[in-house]
Amino acid sequence: xxxxxxxxxxxxxxxxxxxxxxxxxxxxxxxxxxxxxxxxxxxxxxxxxxxxxxxxxxxxxxxxxxxxxxxxxxxxxxxxxxxxxxxxxxxxxxxxxxxxxxxxxxxxxxxxxxxxxxxxxxxxxxxxxxxxxxxxxxxxxxxxxxxxxxxxxxxxxxxxxxxxxxxxxxxxxxxxxxxxxxxxxxxxxxxxxxxxxxxxxxxxxxxxxxxxxxxxxxxxxxxxxxxxxxxxxxxxxxxxxxxxxxxxxxxxxxxxxxxxxxxxxxxxxxxxxxxxxxxxxxxxxxxxxxxxxxxxxxxxxxxxxxxxxxxxxxxxxxxxxxxxxxxxxxxxxxxxxxxxxxxxxxxxxxxxxxxxxxxxxxxxxxxxxxxxxxxxxxxxxxxxxxxxxxxxxxxxxxxxxxxxxxxxxxxxxxxxxxxxxxxxxxxxxxxxxxxxxxxxxxxxxxxxxxxxxxxxxxxxxxxxxxxxxxxxxxxxxxxxxxxxxxxxxxxxxxxxxxxxxxxxxxxxxxxxxxxxxxxxxxxxxxxxxxxxxxxxxxxxxxxxxxxxxxxxxxxxxxxxxxxxxx
Amino acid sequence: xxxxxxxxxxxxxxxxxxxxxxxxxxxxxxxxxxxxxxxxxxxxxxxxxxxxxxxxxxxxxxxxxxxxxxxxxxxxxxxxxxxxxxxxxxxxxxxxxxxxxxxxxxxxxxxxxxxxxxxxxxxxxxxxxxxxxxxxxxxxxxxxxxxxxxxxxxxxxxxxxxxxxx
Numbered sequence: 001x002x003x004x005x006x007x008x009x010x011x012x013x014x015x016x017x018x019x020x021x022x023x024x025x026x027x028x029x030x031x032x033x034x035x036x037x038x039x040x041x042x043x044x045x046x047x048x049x050x051x052x053x054x055x056x057x058x059x060x061x062x063x064x065x066x067x068x069x070x071x072x073x074x075x076x077x078x079x080x081x082x083x084x085x086x087x088x089x090x091x092x093x094x095x096x097x098x099x100x101x102x103x104x105x106x107x108x109x110x111x112x113x114x115x116x117x118x119x120x121x122x123x124x125x126x127x128x129x130x131x132x133x134x135x136x137x138x139x140x141x142x143x144x145x146x147x148x149x150x151x152x153x154x155x156x157x158x159x160x161x162x163x164x165x166x167x168x169x170x171x172x173x174x175x176x177x178x179x180x181x182x183x184x185x186x187x188x189x190x191x192x193x194x195x196x197x198x199x200x201x202x203x204x205x206x207x208x209x210x211x212x213x214x215x216x217x218x219x220x221x222x223x224x225x226x227x228x229x230x231x232x233x234x235x236x237x238x239x240x241x242x243x244x245x246x247x248x249x250x251x252x253x254x255x256x257x258x259x260x261x262x263x264x265x266x267x268x269x270x271x272x273x274x275x276x277x278x279x280x281x282x283x284x285x286x287x288x289x290x291x292x293x294x295x296x297x298x299x300x301x302x303x304x305x306x307x308x309x310x311x312x313x314x315x316x317x318x319x320x321x322x323x324x325x326x327x328x329x330x331x332x333x334x335x336x337x338x339x340x341x342x343x344x345x346x347x348x349x350x351x352x353x354x355x356x357x358x359x360x361x362x363x364x365x366x367x368x369x370x371x372x373x374x375x376x377x378x379x380x381x382x383x384x385x386x387x388x389x390x391x392x393x394x395x396x397x398x399x400x401x402x403x404x405x406x407x408x409x410x411x412x413x414x415x416x417x418x419x420x421x422x423x424x425x426x427x428x429x430x431x432x433x434x435x436x437x438x439x440x441x442x443x444x445x446x447x448x449x450x451x452x453x454x455x456x457x458x459x460x461x462x463x464x465x466x467x468x469x470x471x472x473x474x475x476x477x478x479x480x481x482x483x484x485x486x487x488x489x490x491x492x493x494x495x496x497x498x499x500x501x502x503x504x505x506x507x508x509x510x511x512x513x514x515x516x517x518x519x520x521x522x523x524x525x526x527x528x529x530x531x532x533x534x535x536x537x538x539x540x541x542x543x544x545x546x547x548x549x550x551x552x553x554x555x556x557x558x559x560x561x562x563x564x565x566x
Numbered sequence: 567x568x569x570x571x572x573x574x575x576x577x578x579x580x581x582x583x584x585x586x587x588x589x590x591x592x593x594x595x596x597x598x599x600x601x602x603x604x605x606x607x608x609x610x611x612x613x614x615x616x617x618x619x620x621x622x623x624x625x626x627x628x629x630x631x632x633x634x635x636x637x638x639x640x641x642x643x644x645x646x647x648x649x650x651x652x653x654x655x656x657x658x659x660x661x662x663x664x665x666x667x668x669x670x671x672x673x674x675x676x677x678x679x680x681x682x683x684x685x686x687x688x689x690x691x692x693x694x695x696x697x698x699x700x701x702x703x704x705x706x707x708x709x710x711x712x713x714x715x716x717x718x719x720x721x722x723x724x725x726x727x728x729x730x731x732x
Contacts, residue, residue: 118580123591127634130579147634182732183576183637307628310621 003173005134005165006035012141013042015175018069022053026073028100031165048455050077052427054084058093059431062414067094067148074100075113085155086124090418094153096144101161117159126154134164138175146179151186152305190321198300198317199333205274206345208234214241215279221324222410228331232340237265241417248406258286259554260399263361270561277301279323282312292559302326361552371520373472373544377404383527388440389432393425393449396478399550401444423452429467447473457510460537469539474546482549507539518543570642570719573612576635584633598716615717638727642719649693651717656710659686663707674700
């Protein structure tokens with residue numbers, strides 16, 4: 001079979017089982033679009049801005065566990081995609097992003113819509129390639145998917161000069177079945193000696209704490225984690241990225257940890273004697289002041305990325321390997337050891353934890369007059385049976401979503417944890433809805449964030465993606481305002497937006513349903529009404545308390561035991 | 567502490583910029599960087615000199631290994647090794663100091679490789695510390711320019727850096 005570069009690209013996508021490309025056409029990728037147009041197996045979702053395309057592919061990837069695929073043109077098409085690529089990179093999300101490039105002969109000449117895509121994306125991708133010869137196309141794409149989805153996943157950019165997809169140049173096509181790279185061989189299986197050492201420490205712990213992150217979800221190890229945790233009977237806390245891997249409604253779960261974590265989780269971290277870190281990377285939002293972090297603990301750290309280990313916190317028993325495989329081995333050894341040994345000490349530890357839990361750190365003041373944002377999230381949980389895909393943007397609403405929507409399943413909580421990208425929520429929700437049209441998808445957002453990618457409301461109409469937007473509109477860039485209240489004596493510099501649009505009309509202008517909800521008594525009814533409209537996108541503009549803050553809070557630079565509770 | 571790190575990389579366009587970019591993005595220090603082809607044309611060998619405490623060096627090695635094009639990384643400090651650097655140093659050489667420069671070059675086993683009425687260019691090979699010592703020994707002799715290659719390192723003994731199979 002003789003094919004052009006554009007046709008080869010499309011055939012490679014089919015061979016990789018790709019059902020959808022999120023993208024936006026332009027001069028440098030017209031040959032590829034022409035090839036896409038002439039087949040029906042691979043769908044294309046036309047976004048309204050390239051950032052939206054990458055976030056959509058990202059939401060699709062986080063919801064399904066399969067790589068998201070993006071196609072954008074050269075120059076501004078590629079630079080608009082960069083924020084999305086960096087977002088995926090920080091959260092280790094597998095994406096393959098095809099960027100158009102000017103004709104090979106023009107590269108370096110400041111040609112129209114030319115930018116050095118490989119150079120610009122280098123620091124925010126797992127790897128990138130430029131295909132310089134159509135004969136390298138298939139192998140490069142095979143490598144791109146291999147690199148993006150194996151080891152610690154991440155985005156891979158493939159930059160393709162226009163002449164490489166020239167329809168007049170046809171070559172025999174043969175998709176490689178396997179790929180081997182001498183320079184890239186991620187470790188899957190953990191070192192058995194280290195695993196034994198870790199389990200010995202774990203079963204003899206008196207005040208243990210399991211701390212898990214997004215790696216458990218990426219590594220599809222939620223079942224193993226749940227089994228491991230229940231077998232030991234130990235308390236577990238999950239990072240913002242890890243929520244859902246272990247069911248939030250289980251009594252061993254202490255909630256999220258870190259800057260806006262629960263009192264019991266953070267106090268548990270501070271006082272534990274053995275910390276079992278799994279697929280988590282000791283991010284600064286989790287650890288607080290490193291010199292005060294887990295001062296009494298021996299630390300076991302399981303991670304597929306060797307560079308995550310001892311990067312921020314030096315650990316006692318490092319284990320490099322895939323979380324799923326390491327946990328499976330650990331469970332076996334825990335069983336052999338007969339489970340946890342220090343029964344009496346563990347009982348005292350749980351008593352202590354229950355005392356901390358008794359502080360009820362997530363309680364908030366109810367109001368009959370003004371909608372409390374936490375209440376909206378709690379009602380959303382009730383109305384959706386706690387089983388929706390929930391995406392968020394970035395800020396206070398993101399923390400309330402994480403704190404009050406108890407995720408019981410992995411892949412359901414989709415947010416930009418590492419980069420903290422405002423504008424992520426709506427396109428990510430559309431990507432999730434595209435993948436799971438029969439499931440409920442909600443985007444929890446704020447009036448600031450939603451305006452960073454609201455143009456995708458148009459995409460939602462075109463492709464019939466009836467997600468539900470839950471906007472917690474407090475009139476402020478809430479998290480900025482909160483920091484200004486705490487740390488800048490209430491000088492609210494540029495955190496208040498005047499002249500906000502009428503979001504009901506905005507939704508209607510895009511062909512959707514808009515609702516404005518002002519009274520606490522109307523919250524549940526509005527949510528029920530919105531979710532009853534199965535085939536409509538509904539934008540719910542909740543007018544919430546402008547001065548509500550996210551608590552608890554560990555101020556930057558403090559230790560985890562130094563929390564502000566209310 | 568100063569470390570010489572040897573890196574075997576796929577001989578691809580942009581490979582060098584991945585290493586340089588990593589160092590600047592993560593705030594690691596590069597004292598010198600040297601890259602050239604090897605007897606295997608699919609590989610380039612990059613030698614860099616950096617400094618940092620044990621934890622920083624460990625991260626540098628891990629981050630280098632994480633680069634997809636990097637085939638092998640070796641911290642020369644982990645093994646018995648030889649360090650060499652080439653220096654070309656151009657000196658103002660007026661009558662009074664011509665003999666002195668010649669004598670110093672001889673002591674340091676250097677060679678004068680270019681001569682004019684007013685200048686000498688000396689070529690010197692050795693570990694960086696030897697080149698530094700030569701510069702110190704020049705005293706008041708005026709230096710026109712110094713060109714140094716940056717350090718290279720190779721392990722002692724019969725074995726080379728092991729290249730993993732694909």
